[in-house]
Amino acid sequence: MVLFTLFATFLCTCVLPLLLFLAAVKLWEVYCISGRDPSCKSPLPPGSMGLPFLGETLQLVLQRYKFLKMKVQKYGYIYKTHLFGSPTVRIMGAENVKQILLGEHKLVSVQWPASVRTILGAACLSSLHDSEHKHRKRVSAPFSVTKHGLKARNVIHAKIEENIRKKMAKRDTSDQFKDVLQLLIEHSQKDDEPLRWNVIYSICDTHDIAEIFSKKDEFNPDRFMEGCLEKDSSRFGYIPFGGGSRSCVGKEFAKVLLKIFTVELVRTCDWELLNGPPTMKTSPTVYPVDNLPTKFTEFYDTV
Numbered sequence: 019m020v021l022f023t024l025f026a027t028f029l030c031t032c033v034l035p036l037l038l039f040l041a042a043v044k045l046w047e048v049y050c051i052s053g054r055d056p057s058c059k060s061p062l063p064p065g066s067m068g069l070p071f072l073g074e075t076l077q078l079v080l081q082r083y084k085f086l087k088m089k090v091q092k093y094g095y096i097y098k099t100h101l102f103g104s105p106t107v108r109i110m111g112a113e114n115v116k117q118i119l120l121g122e123h124k125l126v127s128v129q130w131p132a133s134v135r136t137i138l139g140a141a142c143l144s145s146l147h148d149s150e151h152k153h154r155k156r157v158s159a160p161f162s163v164t165k166h167g168l169k170a171r172n173v174i175h176a177k178i179e180e181n182i183r184k185k186m187a188k189r190d191t192s193d194q195f196k197d198v199l200q201l202l203i204e205h206s207q208k209d210d211e212p213l214r215w216n217v218i219y220s221i222c223d224t225h226d227i228a229e230i231f232s233k234k235d236e237f238n239p240d241r242f243m244e245g246c247l248e249k250d251s252s253r254f255g256y257i258p259f260g261g262g263s264r265s266c267v268g269k270e271f272a273k274v275l276l277k278i279f280t281v282e283l284v285r286t287c288d289w290e291l292l293n294g295p296p297t298m299k300t301s302p303t304v305y306p307v308d309n310l311p312t313k314f315t316e317f318y319d320t321v
Contacts, residue, residue, distance in 0.1 A: 046070040050105045054215065063107060065089070065098035073100025082301040086223065095227070103132070106216045110223040112255040118219050119254065119262030126217050128264070221257055222300060228255035237295060288315045 047067040054062060068074035077085045078101060089097055095111040109118060118126055129135070130145060138145070143154055226234060231241050254261055259269035266272070283289075290313045296306035 042070050043067075050100060053105060063096045063098050064093045067098070067100040067105070073103070075101050075103075079301070086220075090223070101216075101218075104216045106218055108218050108220065110220040110227060112224060112228055115219045115221075115224055115257070115261070116254040118217060119257075119260070119264060122263055221260070224254070225256060225258075230255050286317055288317070289313065290315075 046069070050067045051062065066074070068077070074085070089099070089108070090110070095114055096107065096109050098105065098107050100106060101108075109115060122128060130138070135142075135145060146154055259266040259272075292311040292313060293308050296308060296310050299305055299307055
């Protein structure tokens with residue numbers, strides 16, 4: 019009897035919570051996958067959805083490099099996950115990234131984060147695409163905060179309120195219930211918006227796996243003098259400024275600025291890294307771990 023009691027206690031304290039946890043993880047994965055497009059018969063890429071509600075966000079934030087490396091080794095260059103509250107497909111590799119960058123409005127659509135869409139509204143100008151964006155962009159109204167804009171806005175509001183009062187005065191209240199019923203019917207006929215999946219392409223990982231440069235982990239600026247980029251058959255193997263319609267509009271200005279800065283730096287001074295070659299971190303952005311302490315010595319005989 020004592021052994022049976024101990025065994026039952028062990029099951030209740032150890033095995034049962036473990037089974038409930040595994041069941042919760044499985045139900046979470048089923049729930050996430052249920053938001054996929056039912057009209058698409060293609061299978062989802064391999065991957066895991068992580069913990070309920072949290073997904074795999076914590077692993078990405080705390081162990082970014084190890085987490086991403088493990089994912090690539092286990093699932094390849096395309097895999098599904100759950101990051102920052104949304105089901106996500108993560109993509110890397112020149113050919114895969116090419117399809118995403120050149121397939122905007124066909125395969126994928128760019129959108130603001132959920133927090134921004136909540137503030138600006140789902141139908142704001144920056145969230146629209148194609149013909150709807152062009153049509154809405156042509157709408158011109160004095161919504162500025164200048165004197166003339168505020169004065170015109172008051173006139174417009176007064177005219178709108180006057181039109182509403184006229185329509186309400188002519189309205190027959192006997193058909194109000196019919197209108198409400200019609201609204202309910204129309205609402206029931208609308209398709210519910212499916213859960214959206216995010217598609218994230220990784221520029222950093224694409225550079226790591228591209229066969230453009232040898233010894234990618236070494237600091238060697240001279241590699242850009244060897245014409246390696248011209249030898250690459252895919253222009254999406256090295257995309258520090260993005261690509262397609264989402265290519266950085268200021269990339270040429272950035273290149274000129276960096277060239278001028280580099281020329282002036284080597285012309286006017288010498289420098290020494292006090293801690294030697296730095297160890298770099300990539301989350302949330304690329305930065306040296308030791309803040310890169312450097313000693314600069316000015317050339318006094320600069321012409």
